[in-house]
Amino acid sequence: MSKIIQLEAGKIKANPFKKFISGGKLAEDRVEKMEESIEHGTLPMHFFVRNIDDNYELAHGHHRLEAVKRKKGKAFKVSCEVVDYNDETMLIDMVRENLTHRDTDFHDLEDSVVLARQWLTIKEPNVSRFDSRLKVLRDKKTGQLKGSESLPDSPRSIAKFLSKQGKTISHETIRNYLQIHDNLHPDLLEKVEKIESASDEEREKKIGVRIATELSTVERKDQKILAKQIKDEGLNFADSVSAINKFKKADDKIKGKVRSGKLKVTKIDSPIDMDYIREEAKRLAKETEEIYEIMKKEHPEDFVAMDKETKQQFKMMMSFMTISSLLDAKMLYCPHHKKTELVWKCCSEKLQDSRDFLKKKFDEGS
Numbered sequence: 001m002s003k004i005i006q007l008e009a010g011k012i013k014a015n016p017f018k019k020f021i022s023g024g025k026l027a028e029d030r031v032e033k034m035e036e037s038i039e040h041g042t043l044p045m046h047f048f049v050r051n052i053d054d055n056y057e058l059a060h061g062h063h064r065l066e067a068v069k070r071k072k073g074k075a076f077k078v079s080c081e082v083v084d085y086n087d088e089t090m091l092i093d094m095v096r097e098n099l100t101h102r103d104t105d106f107h108d109l110e111d112s113v114v115l116a117r118q119w120l121t122i123k124e125p126n127v128s129r130f131d132s133r134l135k136v137l138r139d140k141k142t143g144q145l146k147g148s149e150s151l152p153d154s155p156r157s158i159a160k161f162l163s164k165q166g167k168t169i170s171h172e173t174i175r176n177y178l179q180i181h182d183n184l185h186p187d188l189l190e191k192v193e194k195i196e197s198a199s200d201e202e203r204e205k206k207i208g209v210r211i212a213t214e215l216s217t218v219e220r221k222d223q224k225i226l227a228k229q230i231k232d233e234g235l236n237f238a239d240s241v242s243a244i245n246k247f248k249k250a251d252d253k254i255k256g257k258v259r260s261g262k263l264k265v266t267k268i269d270s271p272i273d274m275d276y277i278r279e280e281a282k283r284l285a286k287e288t289e290e291i292y293e294i295m296k297k298e299h300p301e302d303f304v305a306m307d308k309e310t311k312q313q314f315k316m317m318m319s320f321m322t323i324s325s326l327l328d329a330k331m332l333y334c335p336h337h338k339k340t341e342l343v344w345k346c347c348s349e350k351l352q353d354s355r356d357f358l359k360k361k362f363d364e365g366s
Helices: 028-039 062-072 087-100 106-122 127-137 154-162 171-183 200-205 209-215 220-233 237-249 252-260 271-298 300-304 308-333 338-365
Strands: 003-008 046-052 055-058 077-082
Touching (some): 028 062, 087 127, 106 127, 106 171, 154 171, 171 209, 209 237, 220 237
Parallel strands (some): 046 077
Antiparallel strands (some): 046 055
């Protein structure tokens, strides 16, 4: 059973895992905001600690404790609940608190998720052995673990691990932070920030977490090009996602034009793409004609029974089905292109006309 005690703020040690989050450093702006909250009497002064050989270690709330020490002094006594936490529980409690607080710095969140993955991957029983093993396994350049087996369905495994004894952590949140950490270009990674908590001036220099997640799904060599175009064009989140998706689905020729600066990513749904669609439509229509001839040879009895108009409608239906399917897929590629919409609509209407005609014919026949 836990007990409540009074401890001097300066005598409470950091969580042993805190050094893995931003190198143990605190975000100065967060501490300053909490100092203001102390002045207004709105900052919670209750903390959770564990006792290790009469040394009290903080479970979470390092920024709050630092604000108390600065504002009230290190000798100021705070209320602490002593909890029976082992090393793993200390990690879970700190990481989970970071992930569930809205004002947590992005890089603290990133480090928290990566720390949880490393803990589960290395599988050491305590923080001391974990730290020693991590130094051996971690690549100094990339920060990735060497020679260690990755977790199956890592985001879900980590989310389940962090959701022990309380708050549920979304595996999608875990997946996004790992996606950014593992795949985003280092030059862009250092600019990522939670935009909702940034000033207007910072927004100009930073990359939002959601856009960073989308950029991290593109090859690294293209990420900086897309990030610059998104910034130069002043795109909002929805338009940025649309632009990134267009680029990912574009063929190599179009990607090459974007890379060389000859084509903006926002202009990918240009007549160049319509030419591609028309050529593909012609090619598939020709293939459909060939399929029709094969069917005619293999099932002559069915074709003999059809009158001329029915055969023509049958051929048209097959052609329009092929073209419409292609254009339907391309609608995701260039959703705002008026010419594409017009061609797709025409094919859909023609296809429906052919279907209605054939249905009527076959109903009459039966």
